[in-house]
Each structure stands twice: as C-alpha cells, then as structure tokens.
Amino acid sequence: MSHPDNDQPPPKGHADKHDYWLGLAQYLEWIKPPQETDQSRFGTEATISWYNDGILNMAANCLDRHAAQHGDKTALIGVGNDEGQIRNFSYQDLLAEVICAANVLKKMGIRKGDRVAIFLPTIPEAAIFMLACARIGAVHVVLFGGLSSGALEHRLSDANPSLLITLPKAQRGPKTLDFLSIAQEALGRLQGKRPIAILLIHSDGKTDCTATNITFYETLRQSVPTSCPCAAVSATDPLFILYTSGTTGTPKGIVHSTGGYAVWAHHSFARTFVPEADDIFWSTADVGWITGHSYTVYAPLLHGLTTVLFEGMPTYPTYRRWWDIIASLGVTIFYTAPTALRLLSRSHHGHPSKQDTKSLRLLGSVGEPLDAASWNWFHHYVGHSACPVLDTWWQTETGGIMLSPPAENSMENDPHMGLQPPTELEFALLEENGSEIKGTGIGALCLKASWPGQAIGIWGHEDLFRQLYFRTYPGYYLTGDEAERTPKGYYRLLGRIDDVVNISGHRVSSAEIEECLLANDDIRECAAIGVPHELKGQCIALFVVPDREDLTLESVITRIIREIGSYARPDFVEFCHNLPKTSSGKIARSILKQQILHQNNMTK
Numbered sequence: 213m214s215h216p217d218n219d220q221p222p223p224k225g226h227a228d229k230h231d232y233w234l235g236l237a238q239y240l241e242w243i244k245p246p247q248e249t250d251q252s253r254f255g256t257e258a259t260i261s262w263y264n265d266g267i268l269n270m271a272a273n274c275l276d277r278h279a280a281q282h283g284d285k286t287a288l289i290g291v292g293n294d295e296g297q298i299r300n301f302s303y304q305d306l307l308a309e310v311i312c313a314a315n316v317l318k319k320m321g322i323r324k325g326d327r328v329a330i331f332l333p334t335i336p337e338a339a340i341f342m343l344a345c346a347r348i349g350a351v352h353v354v355l356f357g358g359l360s361s362g363a364l365e366h367r368l369s370d371a372n373p374s375l376l377i378t379l380p381k382a383q384r385g386p387k388t389l390d391f392l393s394i395a396q397e398a399l400g401r402l403q404g405k406r407p408i409a410i411l412l413i414h415s416d417g418k419t420d421c422t423a424t425n426i427t428f429y430e431t432l433r434q435s436v437p438t439s440c441p442c443a444a445v446s447a448t449d450p451l452f453i454l455y456t457s458g459t460t461g462t463p464k465g466i467v468h469s470t471g472g473y474a475v476w477a478h479h480s481f482a483r484t485f486v487p488e489a490d491d492i493f494w495s496t497a498d499v500g501w502i503t504g505h506s507y508t509v510y511a512p513l514l515h516g517l518t519t520v521l522f523e524g525m526p527t528y529p530t531y532r533r534w535w536d537i538i539a540s541l542g543v544t545i546f547y548t549a550p551t552a553l554r555l556l557s558r559s560h561h562g563h564p565s566k567q568d569t570k571s572l573r574l575l576g577s578v579g580e581p582l583d584a585a586s587w588n589w590f591h592h593y594v595g596h597s598a599c600p601v602l603d604t605w606w607q608t609e610t611g612g613i614m615l616s617p618p619a620e621n622s623m624e625n626d627p628h629m630g631l632q633p634p635t636e637l638e639f640a641l642l643e644e645n646g647s648e649i650k651g652t653g654i655g656a657l658c659l660k661a662s663w664p665g666q667a668i669g670i671w672g673h674e675d676l677f678r679q680l681y682f683r684t685y686p687g688y689y690l691t692g693d694e695a696e697r698t699p700k701g702y703y704r705l706l707g708r709i710d711d712v713v714n715i716s717g718h719r720v721s722s723a724e725i726e727e728c729l730l731a732n733d734d735i736r737e738c739a740a741i742g743v744p745h746e747l748k749g750q751c752i753a754l755f756v757v758p759d760r761e762d763l764t765l766e767s768v769i770t771r772i773i774r775e776i777g778s779y780a781r782p783d784f785v786e787f788c789h790n791l792p793k794t795s796s797g798k799i800a801r802s803i804l805k806q807q808i809l810h811q812n813n814m815t816k
C-alpha cells in the first residue's frame with residue numbers, strides 16, 4: 213500500500229502546501245472532489261474549514277469501495293468479554309449490517325444533521341451504528357460506557373440527540389454494567405425536556421417496552437430494505453461530536469468535520485504505521501474515546517484493513533487475555549495505552565512469551581507519557597525486541613496522530629529521544645508571554661497553522677471554542693500541553709499546563725469535579741488536584757471544606773461517581789477547615805499539591 217509521503221515531496225511554501233493537502237485528499241473517494249484545501253483562520257475570531265467545496269461520504273470510503281474490491285476480506289473482528297466470543301465481519305457483511313442499521317435509523321425518522329447518541333461498549337454494533345450515521349449524514353455522539361447517569365445527562369442535554377442506541381447490559385471483566393438503567397436514569401434526569409427515543413439492541417426479551425419509548429432493533433431490522441444510498445455530505449458538515457474534559461467545568465462536545473477528519477484519519481495512519489494490505493490492526497481503545505473513533509474504527513477501514521474491537525479487559529479472565537487474542541488472530545500492529553502496560557508489566561502473569569506475540573511487527577502507544585520502564589518492557593516482551601515502538605501524541609481536538617517517531621527508522625528510537633514533528637505541521641513552543649522559543653527549550657505546545665483533522669468547534673459554544681484554543685496566544689492553536697524541544701528538533705511531552713488531569717488516559721478536569729461537588733450546599737469549598745500515580749499515571753487528590761458536620765467521605769465519593777463516572781474517583785480525600793489562598797484570593801493549588809506529595813513521599 214502506498215504511503216502518501218513517499219509519493220510527494222514535503223510541502224514548503226503556500227502553493228506547495230495547497231498541492232500537498234489536495235494530494236492527501238486524493239486517497240479518498242469523493243462525490244465531488246475538492247479544489248479548496250485550508251480556508252481556516254487562526255486568531256481571536258478563529259474558524260476552521262477544510263476542503264469546503266468537496267462532497268463525500270465517510271461510510272462509502274470505509275466500506276463500499278472495499279466491499280467492491282475485496283468483499284470477502286475480514287473488515288472487523290469483534291472479540292467479546294468472555295473467551296471464545298469472536299465475531300468476524302467481511303467487508304461485504306459489514307456493509308450489509310451498516311445498510312440495515314442506516315435504514316432502521318431512517319425508519320425511526322433520523323435525517324441528515326440529526327444527532328444520534330450511541331451508548332454501547334466496544335462491540336461491532338458500536339462501529340456499525342457509527343458508520344450507519346455516517347451513511348445517512350447523521351452526526352454520531354458516542355458516549356463512553358463508563359459514564360455515570362449524571363455525565364450522560366449533561367451530554368444528552370447539550371447534544372440534543374433524537375435517538376439513543378444502547379443495550380440492556382454488558383459484561384466488562386467480571387462486572388455487569390447496566391447500560392439501559394443508566395440511560396433511563398439519565399433520560400429521567402432530563403425530565404422530558406426533549407423526548408429521546410431509545411433503540412435497544414441485543415434485547416434479552418425481558419425489557420418492557422410498552423411503558424417507555426423503547427424500540428427493539430431486532431424487530432425493526434426484519435422489515436427494512438437491503439439497500440441504502442450514501443448521503444452526499446459536504447466536507448465541512450459534522451461527522452461526529454465527542455465529549456472531552458477541558459479547562460472549563462463541564463465536558464465540551466468537540467465537533468469533527470467529515471472531509472478534513474477523513475483525510476487526517478487516513479493520512480496520519482499511513483504516515484505513522486505505513487500499513488500493508490494484510491495487516492490486522494488492533495487498537496485497544498474504547499470506542500467512546502477519540503482513539504476508538506480514529507484508529508479502532510475509521511482509519512483501518514479507510515485503508516481496507518482488518519480491525520479488532522475488544523469488549524473486555526486485559527486482565528480478565530487472566531492476565532494473558534491480550535496475548536491470547538494477539539496469538540489467535542495474528543495481530544500485526546498493536547496500539548495501546550501506557551496504563552495497561554504498567555499494569556501488565558508489573559505482574560509475572562502479564563508477560564507474553566515470544567510465541568504469543570510473534571505475529572506483531574509494530575507497536576504503538578497513546579494517551580499518556582510512555583515512561584522508559586514501560587517502553588522497554590513493551591519493546592522487549594511484547595515486541596520481542598524486534599518491533600519498533602511508536603509513542604504517539606495527539607488529542608481529541610487534533611482528530612489524529614500529530615507527533616510520533618517515523619515508522620521507517622524507529623528501531624533507532626529510544627524512550628528518551630522525543631517525538632518528531634512531521635514536515636506538514638507547524639508546531640511552535642511559546643513562552644508564557646507569548647514569544648516563540650527558537651531552538652531548544654520548554655514551553656506551551658502550539659500550532660501555527662491548521663491541519664485537516666483539526667476540530668471545527670465545540671458543539672453549541674462557538675465562542676468558547678475560540679476562547680479556549682485561540683485567544684490565549686492569538687495566531688496559535690493552544691494544545692494545553694507543555695513540551696520540551698530537543699537539539700534534534702523533537703518534542704518530549706511534559707504534561708498539561710491547564711487543570712486537566714489524565715487518569716489512565718481519561719481526561720478529567722479539576723473544575724469538573726469541583727463543580728459537581730459544589731452543586732450541593734454541604735461543601736463550602738474544595739480543590740481537586742492531579743498528582744502522580746504509579747499505575748494510572750495521574751490520580752486525583754481532593755481537599756474538601758465541609759459546610760455541614762454530617763458530610764461523609766462516602767457521600768463525597770458517591771457523588772463524583774454518580775455525576776462523572778468511577779474513573780474520576782479520587783485516590784486521596786482530605787477534609788479540612790479551610791484551603792490555602794494566594795494573595796489574589798485563589799486557592800493555592802501548588803501548596804496543596806506539595807502537601808500531598810510530601811505526605812505520601814511522592815517525588816514529582
């Protein structure tokens with residue numbers, strides 16, 4: 213399979229860049245190919261716009277063209293929570309499933325531009341409904357399966373979908389997750405502000421649909437046509453909304469366009485992984501996060517490869533689960549997150565043998581800093597010292613990978629080397645006063661120009677989008693990360709400069725936790741601080757000043773779990789009489805951080 217960068221020289225001037233971006237678009241099938249490329253503007257009134265005269269359909273690019281060329285090839289392998297649960301879909305099968313789902317959506321009244329919430333675990337149906345939305349031009353809003361009803365309510369009220377797709381229950385490891393109950397509780401909390409219908413898949417037949425607005429997918433799918441034309445979608449129309457935490461209290465709905473995102477998902481995958489036609493690609497990310505969108509579902513299918521969706525956990529039923537899956541499916545490229553590597557590397561039971569992982573040729577990591585010990589273990593044990601390790605940096609907002617070592621010479625890479633910026637991206641490091649750091653140094657990681665995968669907005673909050681990303685340093689996109697530039701011009705990521713805490717790769721903002729606690733009048737003030745954690749990377753230390761004597765630790769923790777999700781559960785909670793303040797009256801977070809580090813003998 214050809215690699216776009218091998219076909220074209222790297223872009224230099226403006227005209228060159230235009231040709232380069234147009235060249236990347238040619239790897240997709242367009243209903244109307246674009247003549248325009250980057251029409252974005254940075255600055256206080258920033259707007260992001262790519263390929264704005266192009267028309268395409270994402271599902272046609274992921275399925276129809278491959279089904280026509282190699283319909284029998286396996287497109288997707290769904291691996292269930294329990295051993296032995298494997299479902300294979302050829303490109304032809306997946307296309308038929310997506311057509312059926314798209315027709316059911318249409319039958320339920322979903323039209324182009326409508327939002328459809330998908331609250332499912334990482335199972336084939338999640339990808340099927342995402343692609344079904346894309347086929348008819350509806351906007352999918354995938355909601356992570358670990359969210360609580362409070363978190364779901366906020367997202368539903370913000371995105372205002374007409375339909376929510378879920379299932380009764382699912383197993384994650386040994387735990388049963390009550391998807392339908394959580395969804396119903398969230399809808400109940402919305403108090404009928406807007407009726408949202410539920411489409412239920414995998415019904416166990418026990419659910420009573422008479423009293424509620426539940427429709428059974430299995431019933432509807434019996435009576436839909438076997439064809440469904442692909443909607444003609446403008447490149448700038450939204451493909452999806454995905455919620456993520458930022459500096460403001462509540463999570464924001466990041467909006468991705470259809471054309472620019474598709475080009476970037478395709479190109480970033482090609483540049484980073486240099487795929488070959490018979491690759492079996494496994495990204496362990498949940499479909500509810502951006503890696504699940506870009507690299508579990510879209511990019512491998514855009515390339516006509518085989519992708520693996522795994523519903524379960526690396527440690528269930530044993531610590532060998534991942535290695536068994538790799539061995540039995542013959543996975544060639546494995547993309548995962550540091551948290552899981554830290555967990556598996558620390559248990560003898562988690563070490564794969566050379567035999568287990570011999571099919572692998574490339575390893576990737578994303579979501580958090582990949583510490584040297586995990587890098588070495590990944591390379592040595594999982595990659596049997598023969599597979600390059602690609603640490604990749606990117607964000608929900610960037611749509612796809614932005615920094616990684618080049619795959620071709622990454623055997624020379626090491627965990628301390630840093631990540632190489634590709635020539636088509638204009639990274640900058642800024643001092644606090646906004647001046648650019650030339651050469652080596654540490655600063656706020658920014659970009660000076662747009663790229664096709666850049667998010668086009670925050671759903672319903674145009675001004676917030678500009679304020680959060682473009683107004684701190686006019687002329688730049690602010691990533692929110694701090695980085696160090698090495699003498700070779702590579703970047704080492706040093707963590708967030710805002711109040712976003714990265715817990716096992718899940719973004720949670722301090723403000724989000726604090727706001728959820730202050731919503732009740734039994735807490736006078738509180739501060740959630742991110743501190744290092746051996747396995748999770750970071751965790752939350754919470755300081756609470758109660759306003760009522762009967763406030764309990766349990767009620768504080770329960771509230772966070774109910775409003776956000778158990779991944780945001782604090783590891784340290786301290787009740788105090790007051791919080792230290794700066795001279796301007798703000799909570800002195802650095803003092804609290806020092807205090808907790810000192811108490812627990814932590815180093816950073």
Ligand code: PRX
Binds near residue numbers: 456503605718
């Ligand atoms: O702080 C960076 C960290 O994760 C943030 C983005 O989180 P999210 O939008 O949830 O997307 C995660 C998956 C793309 C970044 O701002 N991050 C991501 N990758 C790395 C990383 N930190 C260090 N090294 C990485 N490779």
